[in-house]
Structures are given as C-alpha cells and as structure tokens.
Amino acid sequence: xxxxxxxxxxxxxxxxxxxxxxxxxxxxxxxxxxxxxxxxxxxxxxxxxxxxxxxxxxxxxxxxxxxxxxxxxxxxxxxxxxxxxxxx
Numbered sequence: 672x673x674x675x676x677x678x679x680x681x682x683x684x685x686x687x688x689x690x691x692x693x694x695x696x697x698x699x700x701x702x703x704x705x706x707x708x709x710x711x712x713x714x715x716x717x718x719x720x721x722x723x724x725x726x727x728x729x730x731x732x733x734x735x736x737x738x739x740x741x742x743x744x745x746x747x748x749x750x751x752x753x754x755x756x757x758x759x
Contacts, residue, residue: 672723673694673723673725674721674723676702676721679716682720693726694724695724695725695727696724697723698723699723700723701720702718702719
C-alpha cells in the first residue's frame with residue numbers, strides 16, 4: 672500500500688511511476704487546506720492531492736475504521752496537521 676502526496680501538476684508523472692512499479696491506483700485523496708499557500712504563480716493552491724495505491728489483485732483488508740473520507744479539511748489557524756495524523 673502507498674499513499675503518495677504530490678504537487679497537483681505532477682499527478683500524471685507520479686501515477687505513471689506507481690503503475691511502472693506494479694501498483695494499482697485505487698483512489699485520489701485531497702487535503703483541502705483552509706488557507707492557500709502564497710506563491711508567485713497565477714493561482715494559489717489550496718489543496719494537496721495524494722494517490723492511494725496497492726500492489727497485487729487481492730481484496731483489501733479492512734479494519735474497524737475502514738471508512739475514510741476522500742477530502743480532508745484542515746482545521747483553523749494554529750491547529751495545522753497532516754491528514755494522515757490521527758488522534759488515537
């Protein structure tokens with residue numbers, strides 16, 4: 672299993688690399704940020720995509736918390752976190 676975070680403009684390159692390494696892309700996860708990142712570009716990115724991929728054709732092994740949203744909102748200022756961080 673692989674969660675590969677990447678820049679939106681490189682989604683195709685990352686997907687091709689995963690496929691070349693015998694991964695099967697199952698879904699794309701989006702980290703929706705409350706605040707955009709300042710840059711010199713024409714657009715200010717407010718999200719971060721991630722490919723969720725697995726190797727092999729077998730069924731997914733799902734645990735009790737197997738329901739995960741595909742869009743992860745970021746909390747307000749001062750409470751920044753990464754979507755894979757969990758409060759256990």
